[in-house]
Amino acid sequence: MKHTGQHAVVTGGSTGIGLGIALGLAGLGQEVTITGRDADRLDKVAAMHPRLHALEMDVTQEASVRDGFKSAASLRGPVTVCVANAGIAEPAPFRHETLDHWRQTMTTNLDGTFLTFQAALATLDRDEWGRMIAISSIAGLRGLSGAIAYTASKHGVIGLIRGLSEEYMGSNITFNAICPGYVDTPVVERNAAQIAESRGMSEEEARDLLARGNRHKRLLSTDEVTATALWLCSHAARSVNGQAIQISGGHVT
Numbered sequence: 001m002k003h004t005g006q007h008a009v010v011t012g013g014s015t016g017i018g019l020g021i022a023l024g025l026a027g028l029g030q031e032v033t034i035t036g037r038d039a040d041r042l043d044k045v046a047a048m049h050p051r052l053h054a055l056e057m058d059v060t061q062e063a064s065v066r067d068g069f070k071s072a073a074s075l076r077g078p079v080t081v082c083v084a085n086a087g088i089a090e091p092a093p094f095r096h097e098t099l100d101h102w103r104q105t106m107t108t109n110l111d112g113t114f115l116t117f118q119a120a121l122a123t124l125d126r127d128e129w130g131r132m133i134a135i136s137s138i139a140g141l142r143g144l145s146g147a148i149a150y151t152a153s154k155h156g157v158i159g160l161i162r163g164l165s166e167e168y169m170g171s172n173i174t175f176n177a178i179c180p181g182y183v184d185t186p187v188v189e190r191n192a193a194q195i196a197e198s199r200g201m202s203e204e205e206a207r208d209l210l211a212r213g214n215r216h217k218r219l220l221s222t223d224e225v226t227a228t229a230l231w232l233c234s235h236a237a238r239s240v241n242g243q244a245i246q247i248s249g250g251h252v253t
C-alpha cells in the first residue's frame with residue numbers, strides 16, 4: 001500500500017481525535033487537509049507538520065463543504081481518504097432538550113457526515129481506491145442517557161456507512177465507522193467540567209465517572225483511535241467494509 005501522494009481530508013482535524021488521525025496519516029506520507037471553523041487553530045496545527053494543510057470549512061454549510069473539497073482536490077488531488085470526524089457532543093436531558101439544540105446536533109454530526117462523504121466521493125471515480133471513515137461513538141450502538149440527540153445522530157452515522165457500503169459494493173472504496181467510548185480529548189474535558197458543576201463534584205471525580213462509561217473503566221487515548229483509522233487505510237483491511245468498530249475496552253451492546 002503506497003501512502004505517499006494520497007490525499008486525505010480529516011474534518012475537525014485541528015483537535016482531539018481528528019488531530020491524532022491527521023498526524024498519523026501525514027506520518028505515513030499522505031497529504032492531509034485538516035478542516036474546521038477556527039482558522040487560527042488550523043494554521044497553528046498545520047505548522048506542526050509539512051504534510052498538514054489548513055482549510056476553513058463548516059460541515060453544517062453545504063456550500064462551504066462543496067467548495068472546500070473542490071479547492072482541496074484541485075490543490076492536492078482526489079480525496080482518497082476521508083475521515084468525517086467533526087462533531088459536537090453536548091449532553092441535554094430529554095425533558096429539557098430544545099428543537100434548536102436537537103437540530104444543531106443532527107446538522108453537525110449527521111448532515112455534516114453526509115455532506116462530507118458526498119463531497120469527497122465527487123472527487124473520486126468509483127473504481128479508484130478509497131477509504132471513507134466516520135467517527136461515530138458507542139452512542140451509535142447503544143442508548144446514552146442524557147444525550148438523546150447525540151445518540152440519534154451517531155446511530156444515523158452508522159446507518160449512512162452501512163448504506164454507502166452497499167451502494168458502493170464491488171468498488172475499491174470502503175466505508176466504516178469507528179465507535180470509541182470516552183476518549184481523553186477536549187470534549188471529555190468540557191463534559192467533565194459540566195458534570196462537575198451540575199452534580200457538585202470535582203472535575204477529577206467527573207472524569208472518573210466518564211471513564212467508568214468504558215467497559216475497562218479508563219479513558220481511551222487518541223492513539224487507540226488513530227491506530228484503527230490507519231489500519232482501515234491499509235491493504236490488510238481491504239475487505240473490511242460496512243463495519244461499526246467498537247473501541248471501548250470491551251463489548252458494548
Ligand code: NDP
Nearest residue numbers: 012015016017036037038058059086087137182183185187
Ligand atoms: P473535539 O471537540 O476536540 O473535536 C471536535 C472537532 O469538530 C473540532 O476540531 C471542531 O473544529 C470540529 N467541528 C465541530 N463543529 C464543526 C462544524 N460545524 N464544522 C466544522 N468542524 C466542526 O472533540 P473530539 O476529538 O473528542 O471529537 C471528535 C469526534 O469524535 C466527534 O465526532 C465526537 O462525537 C467523536 N467522539 C468523541 C468521543 C470522546 O470521548 N472524545 C467518543 C466517541 C466519539 P472547530 O471548532 O474548528 O470547528
